[in-house]
Amino acid sequence: MATTYYTDDHEWLRVENGVATVGITNYAQEQLGDLVFVELPEVGRTFAKGDAAVVVESVKAASDVYAPVDGDVAEVNEALNAEPALVNSAATGDGWLWKMKLSDESQLEGLLDEAGYNALIG
Template sequence: MATTYFTEDHEWLRVEGGVATVGITDYAQEQLGDLVFVELPEVGKALSKGDAAVVVESVKAASDVYAPADGEITEVNDKLSSDPALVNSSAAGDGWLWKMKLADESQLEGLMDEAGYKAMIG
């Protein structure tokens, strides 16, 4: 059973068996507007919590997406190379960004659940 967490930086993490799938929230994609490019990292890259992991670019601007926890990238969503707009159309689904093996699941404590995140964005 996967558990979904949310960060203050408008990311979601779906965690199952020590692996987190990470994306940005629907609220975040709406704020960014139409994405035209997603810069994906290399599989195998080690991330520390707070590192800029992915860059999403809209027509207007580039924005960093930060690693929500320590870990190693196990997979990236290659579909975004040809279709970055998947993040707009399906932020919580097909528009996921990367998967990572978590180094320390205790770092997830303190992240929000969906109700908490919805309360934050108001």
């Protein structure tokens, strides 16, 4: 069964069998407004926790999305190239950004659960 974690930077990650699916939260997409472009990482790229991994551009601004943990990009959501607004309509579903193979699962311990994230955005 997958477990969902959240970061202070408004990313979510759903972890199953050592692979994390990563996206931005509903709160983050609401703050950004309508997305018009998403720059995805290359499959195989390695990120350290905190590295800028993805750029999302909205009608308001461009923002970085950071790697929530160390790992290698296993897959990207190619559907976002044609339809970046999927992030707005389904931020925690079909609007996921990338999947990464975790390098160090102990890093998950420092992340928020849903209650902790909801308290953060209050």
